Amino acid sequence: MIQFSIIIPNYNHSKYLRERIESVINQSYQNFEIIILDDASTDNSREVIENYRTHAKVKAIIYNETNTGLQSLQWIKGIEAASFDWIWVAESDDIAEPNFLNDAAAEIGNQNKAVIYYTDSYHMKSAEKDPSQVKFSSMKGNYFNTGHWNINYSEDGIVEIDTYMKYVCTINNVSCCVVPKKEALDVLYQFPHMIFYNDWLFYIQMLERCPVVYSASCQNWYRIHQESHFSTRGTGLIKRKECFNILCYLYKAPYITGKNQLVRFFTEQYLGIGIWKERKYIVPLFAFCLKRSPAVFLKFLTHLLVIKITRKKIKYIF
Structure with a gap:
């Protein structure tokens, strides 16, 4: 039995935390344990969390005394405390x-190997769930012009990367995904800690190890708000550096095709x-990219100048 x-993992999401935990506890499939982590929240998250300390499904509650600001460190801590072979990282604001879990267990049970399982998700911009909101399948399908x-x-994981994942993180967010524990830890123990795009690189490295199984059923609500991790931390420089690191990783991978096109993208x-x-980011970004990979930097710079000179109109992903 799966x-x-x-x-x-939580940080300052007290206003969403109870709804999140309840949506986990009330799963129709009940073969699970819960591990709650808090990265030194400054709101009343701890008060909300303590209401669940004696719940039968809660195996552990782990508090950090100082904020790490790194999702991957929290993932490692939680997965290390896990008893079972399949991991669902359920972000605290989704x-x-x-x-x-019922659908995940059915699909995983049909496989005789480790897989990455994920579902479609709603792009939730309102306070309440509204099925009329945009689905990630529509957003991705519109950009790539596909009904995939x-x-x-x-x-196959490698095919998935080279077809779609190399361009954008097509696994919508971690809350819609279940991964095998052993492979997840293998990746995370060697992982370069990132603030914004850690999930994208994590999935790329997981897909190098596992095939993917997708359900078109919308079983996850990905909440968009001003306090979300991606909205509140860091600068455009950090985001660009992380993206360049991912680009270099992909560019070096032997299975990636169309590498010049990928740099342009x-x-x-x-x-x-x-x-x-x-403009304040130009010099430090160029210096970082040149040091990281002179060959990829030169291609990036060439494409950047072509875009500026030709005033090319860009069709953005989302």
Whole structure:
């Protein structure tokens, strides 16, 4: 029987935390344990969390005394405390539908190997759940001009990376995903800690080890708000540096095709967007990229100058 360890990492999401925990506890599939982590929140998250200390499903509650600001460190801590072989990192500001784990268990049970399982998600911008809100399958399908995410599918991990994942993190967010514990720790123990794009690189490295299984059923609500991790921390320089690191990782990978096209895509969608309006970042970004990979930097710089000179209009992903 499939058993899940559910990691709920939290930082200052007290207003969403109860709804998140309840959406986990009330899953129709009940073979799971819960591990709650708090990264030294300054709101009343601890008060909310303590209400669940004696709940039968809660295996552990772990508090940090100082804030790390790094999701991957929290993931490692939670997964190390896990008893079971399948991990669901349920971010503290998202919401799960009651059948998320039931569907995951059914799909995983059909496999005789470690897989990455994920579902479609709603892009939740309102305070309440509203099924009329945009689905990630529609957003991705519109950009790539495909119905790929409208139906269930399974795919070899390397093929998935080279077809879609090399361009954008097509696994919508960590809350919609279940991963095998052993492979997740293998990746995370060697992981370069990132602030913004750690999930993208994590999935790339997981897909190098495992095939992917996708459900077109919307079983996750990805909440967009001003206090979200991606919205509140760091600067455009940090984001661009992290994107360049991912680009270099992909560029070096032997299975990646169309590498010059990939550099152009990263230049248009990540590295170059708004750079001429944020001139203070140009010199430190160029210095970082040149040191990281002179060959990739030269291609990036060439594409950047072509875009500026030709005033090329860019079709952005989202």
